[in-house]
Amino acid sequence: MLRSFIQVRTDSDFPIQNLPYGVFRRIEDSEPHIGVAIGDYILDLRILEDEGMFFNSNLKDKKIFYEKSLNAFMSLGKENQSIARQMIQNLLREDNPELRDNKELNEKCFVKITDVEMLMPVEIGDYTDFYSSKEHATNVGIMFRGKENALLPNWLHLPVAYHGRASSVVISGTDIIHPLGQFKPADKDIPEFGKSKEMDFELEVGFLIGERSKLGEPISVNEANKYIFGMVLVNDWSARDIQRWEYVPLGPFLAKNFATSVSPWIVTLDALEPFKTEGPNQNPEPLSYLKTNGNPSYDIKLEVYIKTQKLSEPYLISKSNFKYLYWNIFQQLAHHTVNGCNIRTGDLMASGTISGVEKSSFGSMLELAWKGTEPIKLPNGEERIFLQDGDTIIIKGYCQGDGYRIGFGEVSGKIISQ
Ligand code: CA
Secondary structure (H helix, E strand, O other), X not given: OOOEOOOOOOOOOOOOOOOOEEEEEEOOOOOOEEEEEEOOEEEEHHHHHHOOOOOOHHHHOOOHHHOOOOHHHHHOOXXXXXXXXXXXXXXXXXXXXXXXXXXXXXXXXXXXXXXXXXXXXOOOOOEEEEOOOHHHXXXXXXXXXXXXXXXXXXXXXXXXXXXXXXXXXXXXXXXXXXXXXXXXXXXXXXXXXXXXXXXEOOEEEEEEEOOOOOOOOOOOOOOHHHHEEEEEEEEOOEEHHHHHHHOOOOOOOOOOOOOEEEOOOEEEHHHHHHHEEOOOOXXXXXXXXXXXXXXXXXXXXXXXXXXXXXXXXXXXEEEEEHHHOOOOHHHHHHHHHOOOOOOOOOOEEEOOOOOOOOHHHOOOHHHHOOOXXXXXXXXXXXXXXXXXXXXXXXXXXXXXXXXXXXXXEEEEEEEEOO
């Protein structure tokens, strides 16, 4: 098994097989730097670039790791990204003395993860949110429209989505300001205005676009991989009472666009490749432009924790898996562009809430507490049906390999009163 000269615990999210990209700031220094995570450290790619370590002309000439975000690197395309990954992986190998034995460079280019502030790694372009979990769509459908109309007729034929708002996509750790809005209590004839009473999280995973596409040129399911740079964890914060009132007939608006949190490390599809797996059986058979072969999904274990102000430590409230998603990322991207819609570097495409069949795998408070009828009991005696001010939600994700894991780190956010 490939090993690094940097010691990495077997339960670390960031072994040499992962090498996710992020943007960080050293506490004593305000300049953002691009790096990859390795064990408890970040390898500072800007410093490696200073040292002329990136000898490939496409990478070197452009000073690609001198940028304040990953967009320039992401736009270079899969081939260059794979070359960079191989170069970085090679430099970190335990049997390669080039960086390992250069003590002076070592001291400059490695920084402890705990000594930095992680920044938004990408200038997010457009944000699209899918709705690709059959279990989640069915659960919400039952609660919003009743059992008979739970899954609408289009759902099994296309990956339903809406255009979200990129301006409010925030990095993990950013406080979430409790939104105000309009909602109509079931026993009233007219709506009220105030703080949402039904604050929720949504367990999602998003992918980020690398190379851009051209307007008018659809991306096929088989080419989609080329345009996807990597994946992050996403919490698509939601206000259910606002959503229930406003969503007819055009879909979510203010119930969703006040904040969407993303994790700081972008895990590449190259790193996730060994964890490809089958998705759910698709019946009815999708139309030909949506047909995928082989293993189009990924086995990513997902966990959601809540930390209230009174709880001494975060408490696990859901365990789900990315592979439960009915529509895979290649189908999502093919569908998104089939009408000629172009995509640009840095666009974020989120999966939609990922729920499994079991209640313990539901990806939102709405489902876990079943619209407020089954409160979640916390170990200190507190109960929750929705989130309250002061509550923090932490989402973690990883793929379990044999003796190593490909982890995403976490995305967290705390709801605060405005
Ligand atoms: Ca969502």
